[in-house]
Amino acid sequence: MPVAAAMPLPGSPPARPAGEAFALIFTTFPALLRLTCGLVGAVVALSVRTPPVRVALLIPAVVVLTAWSVWYAWRAFRHGIDGPLVAGDVALTTAAAFAVPWLVAPEVLPGEASWIAVLASSTVINAQATAPARWSVPAGLLVTAAYVTGATLAGNPVEARAHAGTLLVQTGSTAVMTAVMRRRIGRADAAFAGYQRLSHEAVVARAAREAERRHNRDLHDTVLGTLTMVGLGAVPDSATLRERCAHDLRTLTALAGARSAGAAGETDLDERLREVLAGMPGPAVTATLAPCRLPAEVATALADSAAAALANVARHAPGAAASLRLAREGSAVVVEVADDGPGFDPATVPAHRYGLRESIHGRMATVGGRAVVASAPGAGTRIRLEWSDGD
Numbered sequence: 001m002p003v004a005a006a007m008p009l010p011g012s013p014p015a016r017p018a019g020e021a022f023a024l025i026f027t028t029f030p031a032l033l034r035l036t037c038g039l040v041g042a043v044v045a046l047s048v049r050t051p052p053v054r055v056a057l058l059i060p061a062v063v064v065l066t067a068w069s070v071w072y073a074w075r076a077f078r079h080g081i082d083g084p085l086v087a088g089d090v091a092l093t094t095a096a097a098f099a100v101p102w103l104v105a106p107e108v109l110p111g112e113a114s115w116i117a118v119l120a121s122s123t124v125i126n127a128q129a130t131a132p133a134r135w136s137v138p139a140g141l142l143v144t145a146a147y148v149t150g151a152t153l154a155g156n157p158v159e160a161r162a163h164a165g166t167l168l169v170q171t172g173s174t175a176v177m178t179a180v181m182r183r184r185i186g187r188a189d190a191a192f193a194g195y196q197r198l199s200h201e202a203v204v205a206r207a208a209r210e211a212e213r214r215h216n217r218d219l220h221d222t223v224l225g226t227l228t229m230v231g232l233g234a235v236p237d238s239a240t241l242r243e244r245c246a247h248d249l250r251t252l253t254a255l256a257g258a259r260s261a262g263a264a265g266e267t268d269l270d271e272r273l274r275e276v277l278a279g280m281p282g283p284a285v286t287a288t289l290a291p292c293r294l295p296a297e298v299a300t301a302l303a304d305s306a307a308a309a310l311a312n313v314a315r316h317a318p319g320a321a322a323s324l325r326l327a328r329e330g331s332a333v334v335v336e337v338a339d340d341g342p343g344f345d346p347a348t349v350p351a352h353r354y355g356l357r358e359s360i361h362g363r364m365a366t367v368g369g370r371a372v373v374a375s376a377p378g379a380g381t382r383i384r385l386e387w388s389d390g391d
Contacts, residue, residue, distance in 0.1 A: 018188040022181065023080070030126040031076035034089070037122040038069020041115035045103065054102045061096060061103055065119070068092055081130040090139045093123040097143060100150030109156050112163045120147045124167055128174035140171030210366070267296045269333070270326055272303035277324065280310050286323040292333055298387055301367040302335050308359035309337035309383045317341025317381070335385040343375045360385075 042062045049055055068088070075085055096103065096116055104114045124140040131139070144167040151160035270289040277285055294302070306324060313322045320341035327334050349356055356373060360383065364371045369387035 016189045017192060018185040022185045026129045026178075027076050027081055030081060030130050031073040033122050034069050034076075034126060035073035037118055038066050038072075041119055042066045044115040048105045048108050050105045050107070052102065053105050057099065057102050061099065065092060065096065081126075083131065083135070086127055086131045086136070086139070089123055090127060090143060093119055093143055094146040097146035097150045100147070101154040104154065106154065106156070109151065109154055110159050112159065112166060116147070116150070117163050120144075120163070120167060121170055124171045125174050128171060128178055133175050133179055137171060137175055140167065140175070144168060144171070265296050266293050267299045268292065269294050269299040269302055269335075272299050273306060273324060273326055273335070276303055276307045276310065280307075280314065285310065286321070287325075289324070289326040290328065292326055292328065294333060294387075298333075298367045298369070301363050301369065302333070302385055302387060305360045305363050305371065305385050306335050306337055308363075309385075312356075313337070313339045313341065313381075316344070320380075332386050332388040336382060337385075338380065338382040340380040343377050343379045343381050345377060346373050346375055 042065070045058060045062050049058060072085060072089060097120055100109070100116050104116055108114050120143050124143050127136040127139045144164050147167060148160045148164045151157070151163065269292040273287070273289055277287060310322065310324070313320060317339050320339040322337065322339040325336040346356065360371045364385055364387070367387060369385065372384040372386070373381070374384070375381035
C-alpha cells in the first residue's frame with residue numbers, strides 16, 4: 001500500500017522534507033561560496049603587493065584565510081554549518097577588514113573590487129543564510145563596521161561608505177529572504193505532517209473497516225447463514241442441523257486462530273472445495289474440480305466465496321440442481337457455481353445485504369480477484385470467481 005509505505009515508524013521524528021531540502025541548499029551554497037571566494041581572493045591578494053601592503057603580513061593572512069575556506073567547505077559538506085563555524089568565519093573576516101590598510105593596495109581599494117570587500121560580502125551573506133537572525137544580523141553589522149574602519153584607515157572614506165551601504169543591503173535582504181523561506185518551509189513541513197497524520201488515520205480506519213467486514217462475512221457465512229436456512233426450512237433434519245452447526249463452530253474456531261497468524265504457503269484449492277461440498281446441506285452438487293495449487297490466502301478466498309454462493313443456492317433455491325467447476329483458463333483460476341433455480345435481478349439486491357456484496361465480491365477483492373454474477377428471473381444463476389497469477 002503506497003501510503004502506508006510512506007508512514008514514519010511510531011516514535012520516529014516527523015519527516016521534514018522541505019526543511020531538509022532547505023538545509024541542504026543553504027549548506028551547499030555557503031560552502032561553495034566560501035571556497036570559491038577564498039581561492040580567488042588568495043590569487044587576487046597575492047597579485048597586487050604594492051606599498052603600503054606589507055608582504056610579511058599579507059602572505060600569512062592569505063594562507064590562513066585560504067586554509068579556513070577549504071576547512072569551512074569540508075566541514076560544511078561533512079557535518080553541516082553550525083554556530084562555531086559561522087562565528088569563526090565572522091571573526092576572521094572582521095580581523096581581515098580591520099587590516100585593510102596593510103593588506104590591500106590603494107589602487108584596487110575603490111569600486112568595492114578588493115579581495116577584502118568580496119570576502120566581507122560573502123561572509124555577511126553566508127551568516128544570514130546559515131544562522132538565526134538574532135545572531136546573523138549583528139554579525140553582519142560587525143563585519144560592516146570593521147570594513148568601514150579599515151577602509152577609512154586606508155585613506156578612502158568614500159569606499160568605506162559605498163561598500164558599507166552594499167554590506168547593509170546584503171545583510172538586510174539576505175536576512176529577510178532567509179526568514180521568509182524558513183517560515184514558508186515551516187508551513188510546508190507542517191502541512192506535510194498533517195497529511196501524514198491524516199493518511200495514517202485513514203489507513204488505520206481502513207484496516208478497522210476491513211476487519212469489521214471480514215468478521216461480518218464470517219458471521220454471515222456461518223451462524224447467520226445456518227439460522228437463515230433453518231428458518232427457510234432448508235435443513236431437513238436434526239442430524240443435518242447438528243453437522244451444520246458443528247461445521248460452523250469449526251470454521252469460527254479456525255478463523256480465530258488464523259487471523260493473527262495470517263495465511264501462508266500454498267494449499268490445494270480442489271481439496272478445499274471438496275471440504276466445502278462435504279459441509280453443505282441439501283441435494284448433492286455436481287462437481288468438476290481440476291487439481292489446482294494456490295497461495296493459501298487466495299485458495300481460502302475462492303473456497304469461502306464458493307461456499308457463500310452454494311449457501312445462497314440452499315437458502316434461495318432449495319431443490320435446484322447446482323454445479324461447481326474449478327478450472328484453469330490461461331493464467332486465470334476460475335471457480336463457477338451455477339444453479340437452475342428461479343434466479344434474480346442482481347441490480348435489485350438491497351445494499352445492506354451481505355451475501356453478494358461482501359461474502360463474494362468483497363472477499364474476492366481482498367486477494368485481487370473478481371466475481372461476476374449472471375442471473376435473471378426464471379433463468380437460474382451463475383457466479384464466476386476469477387483470480388489471475390498476474391494480479
